[in-house]
Amino acid sequence: MTKPKIGITMGDAAGIGPEIIVKALLDEQVYQQSRPFVIGDESILQRAVQVTGANVSLHKITEVSEAQFEHGTIDFIDLNLLSADLSFGQVSPEAGNAAFEYLKKTIELAKAGEIQAICTAPLNKEALQKGGHMYPGHTEILAELTETTDYSMMLSSPKLKVIHLTTHQGLLDAISSINPERTYTVLELAHRTLTKAGFKKPRIAVCGINPHAGENGLFGNGEEEEKLIPAIEKAQAKGWDVSGPHPADTLFFRAVRGDFDIVVACYHDQGHVPIKVLGLEEGVNITVGLKGGIIRTSVDHGTAFDIAGKNIADSRSMLAAIESAVELAPKE
Structure with a gap:
């Protein structure tokens, strides 16, 4: 059975999302079950690798077909919206807007059938709205961009x-x-x-x-x-x-x-x-x-601004979210 492709959004880059993504993708079992890649910003992902001390290489792609999907390498699409000097743990309109754009891009990939599931790191609702996107959270964005009512x-x-x-x-x-x-x-x-x-x-x-x-x-x-x-x-x-x-x-x-x-x-x-x-x-x-049978899973915690950048964030919820995406995703 073909392993599902899973697009992982970085969420609010001022929070723990980038860190827990990097930590989760150190788990070889993730690659045994799925084909994951990240949608975010190269500078932030590089910073997360430095913060965690992860022994991984980064592979920038522009199309999903370019991904290697190999343990030890993190494939990513760079939307180039943020710089590495973004402050940890601070509400940022720029980070809020970027979190929206990561999700928007990933929904487009899902609607085009290029991925089988979406897995999201947490966003900050205040930053999201200060960034110009007046939604209560991920769920409502997903519903509107997929034209889903029920x-x-x-x-x-x-x-x-x-x-x-x-x-x-x-x-x-x-x-x-x-x-x-x-x-x-x-x-x-x-x-x-x-x-x-x-x-x-x-x-x-x-x-x-x-x-x-x-x-x-x-x-x-x-x-x-x-x-x-x-x-x-x-x-x-x-x-x-x-x-x-x-x-x-x-x-x-x-x-x-x-x-x-x-x-x-x-x-x-x-x-x-x-x-x-x-x-x-x-x-x-x-x-x-979600319309079109799009699968979306996420961590069940927030951005944890108070511990962002300290390399103490727990990645188990992200691992569980990826596992749930694998379980629910249609298989090619």
């Missing part, structure tokens, strides 16, 4: 998978925006994604919005009955293994125990907190439902 953020770790009804919204706005149509769309995305990944009949559990999932109307204003239950019943009518709404305070324990394959979270922190408590090092962020 998508969701999925978080994955060895013991827990979570998919979200809403993400980068304030809590009141998030709850207001949930409706049966959105709930059903996310149930369908979860079912389709896990089925393609080899789950014969994915067990999907839906979190309640209110404490104790509303306790039969005792808490809240009937949000579960209005926004969640119609979609759950529709999915059950199709023969899918969907249950809920469940109280969130016990559901994640049950999912980690193995009772369910994936949890549907209603808002950002409801889904993110359990994944991150289990360990940032192995968490992966996946954008589900």
Whole structure:
């Protein structure tokens, strides 16, 4: 089976992204499973090699077909947007703009069929917006540039998978925006994604919005009955293994125990907190439902400006993100 080509974006160059990319690509197993290359800036990548002390050579390419895909050599496309004197750990409009341009270029490669998956290092939302790109994060950029309307953020770790009804919204706005149509769309995305990944009949559990999932109307204003239950019943009518709404305070324990394959979270922190408590090092962020079947995975942590340039950043989440990209990518 042909190994998938994976385009790795450098993210915000003032953060730890370049370092963890270099560290991850020191792992020979990455090259045994995939054909990775970097989209970023030569000067920043050279600096990351110096910071990490990595014994690798850099190979600049202009086309994917020029890549060597050999362990010990990092192939990269240079967009030449930044210089090596970019300050570590500082919000930079230039770095924010560059992070956007890296992703834009990689999406173009994916849409053209030149790569089978995208793996992204973290960007900084403030820098992104100061650089002129008014998006909450990677997911929304990917959705717009692929003209995708029905998508969701999925978080994955060895013991827990979570998919979200809403993400980068304030809590009141998030709850207001949930409706049966959105709930059903996310149930369908979860079912389709896990089925393609080899789950014969994915067990999907839906979190309640209110404490104790509303306790039969005792808490809240009937949000579960209005926004969640119609979609759950529709999915059950199709023969899918969907249950809920469940109280969130016990559901994640049950999912980690193995009772369910994936949890549907209603808002950002409801889904993110359990994944991150289990360990940032192995968490992966996946954008589900992109048009054209484009696969995108990412680390499940931020730019870590406070430790950038110090060679102490942990690359395990980047390795996990590459591994997830390999698992989900279509094979040539």
